[in-house]
């Protein structure tokens with residue numbers, strides 16, 4: 001059953017593209033039976049070329065390669081690249097391609113990021129097949145081995161083998177993927193984990209899980225997100241946690257941002273969060289695109305942002321881990337990032353310029369309107 005806690009996993013934290021991209025490519029190059037790849041962002045460029053070459057080589061070795069791309073997020077993938085993929089034997093499907101007559105349904109996107117090789121090893125995080133993940137953006141991924149892999153395969157299969165996706169890849173191609181190869185990790189104390197997902201308004205396990213953690217955590221609640229435009233109920237929970245003495249810290253993308261308007265829309269909440277005792281850090285070196293959170297020894301990491309799209313509209317999926325060793329690693333990563341950020345103090349925020357206040361009001365109003373579209 002999906003959404004269950006499972007023991008005996010091994011989770012490896014892979015901060016930055018320099019670590020997770022080679023690890024993912026190595027897994028693809030070593031594939032023997034199947035490769036499942038599901039991405040929101042895919043764009044023609046160096047990274048997608050390298051990836052297509054590795055996937056095509058796997059096809060030539062007889063590996064069953066299934067690639068599921070979001071119909072909007074992959075608009076930047078040129079026709080020539082799509083053709084190269086299908087000619088190489090890669091089964092390709094697209095989730096919810098844009099159609100004007102679908103109106104508001106076009107807003108639902110497959111935002112998940114997932115790679116599973118041979119039903120044995122998987123990766124999730126905030127990555128996509130665009131060159132920014134090589135260096136320009138700061139990103140984090142997790143490598144997964146163990147019983148959770150079965151849930152990732154099932155999650156992929158549900159969308160692949162459904163009317164929500166379309167394309168030349170046959171729906172039944174996913175049914176032959178072996179999920180019995182999974183090994184319970186032995187030789188050391190395996191970790192507990194569970195796969196959580198969200199499907200728009202219909203199913204919101206990631207959101208509910210985050211809310212539950214925000215309400216029940218005792219010591220710390222640290223959240224890293226590039227797009228911080230939280231719902232009213234999430235803001236209330238963050239403030240309540242801070243007021244009851246929990247160490248609540250937000251790590252948010254700073255001036256390097258791919259959607260500065262989204263940043264401004266989220267900044268309109270800073271004043272009330274700071275007043276409640278929430279600490280806010282804006283990351284300085286480059287655009288911080290990673291999505292991971294830590295509540296005591298609980299970690300969640302995956303595709304889900306802190307905005308209405310992610311929390312209420314999209315298909316999302318995160319890996320949750322309950323393990324003090326993994327939590328200590330994630331806490332270390334947070335501390336490294338805090339050190340490379342500017343902390344926004346309440347006094348400094350009260351002195352912000354009129355232009356900044358106008359941006360918050362303008363983009364905030366726009367954000368409120370957009371969230372009413374569906």
Ligand SMILES: O=P(O)(O)OC[C@H](O)CO
Nearest residue numbers: 040041111126128258305
């Ligand atoms: O939606 P994300 O988090 O995968 O990021 C997508 C990029 O921001 C698109 O500009």
